[in-house]
Amino acid sequence: MYASREKMMTIMKYISSFTPSGSGIVFDYVISPLSQNFLRRLIFRLLSNKVRSFGELWQTFFDPNSLITDLKAIGFKRAEDIAPKEINARFYNDRADKLMVGNFGHLMKVQL
Secondary structure (H helix, E strand, C coil): CCCCHHHHHHHHHHHHHHCCCCCEEEEEEECCHHHCCHHHHHHHHHHHHHHHHCCCCCCCCCCHHHHHHHHHHCCCCEEEEECHHHHHHHHCCCCCCCCCCCCCEEEEEEEC
16 A cells, blocks of 8 residues: 555566465555545545554555456466455454454455
């Protein structure tokens, strides 16, 4: 989210060029706020402004299906998007503090 799309894809292509077959990578990314309803876009704007105040500018957003297509085109054999609902079910289920992932954060799991 902090690097341009071109830089991100260049890094992933570099990784795929020397990483042994069967290896995997998991990374997080953010979907476009434009894909969300008005209230969620407003919340994202507030969060984005907060992050910007710390010197971090979110500049890249991905569509899960397009990202999977792009990753496969540069050499990854498998790509799995893990959406917020599944992230919460896998990793944050039944937490006493109710911590969970919001609607914008996704994980991508790729394998060579």
